Amino acid sequence: MNSTEDPAADPTDRASLESDRNFLLRMRDRERKLLGKIDEAVARIEDGSYGRCEECGAPIGIERLKARPVTTLCIQCKSEQEERERRG
Numbered sequence: 001m002n003s004t005e006d007p008a009a010d011p012t013d014r015a016s017l018e019s020d021r022n023f024l025l026r027m028r029d030r031e032r033k034l035l036g037k038i039d040e041a042v043a044r045i046e047d048g049s050y051g052r053c054e055e056c057g058a059p060i061g062i063e064r065l066k067a068r069p070v071t072t073l074c075i076q077c078k079s080e081q082e083e084r085e086r087r088g
Helices: 011-047 062-067 075-087
Strands: none
Touching: none
16 A cells, blocks of 8 residues: 555554455456557458458458447457357
8 A cells, every 4th residue: 555544543544445456456457458458449440350260261351340349359359259168
């Protein structure tokens, strides 16, 4: 914790501050990762590969791209990937 905080503060207050701090760090990390994915999507637009599945090469549906513009997999390949992850 920051040295500007009162070291004698209530333990509940300290726990709350730490929880808030951890939440903000997680949010910043998610935003950083999303910015990287956006940069990759822009690069795919520039090289002409945007909208094509990187696994099977099929076009990614427009509705999927609207819902998740940074996606790199068609819905079928994404479903198969998630199934493999569930199986271990």
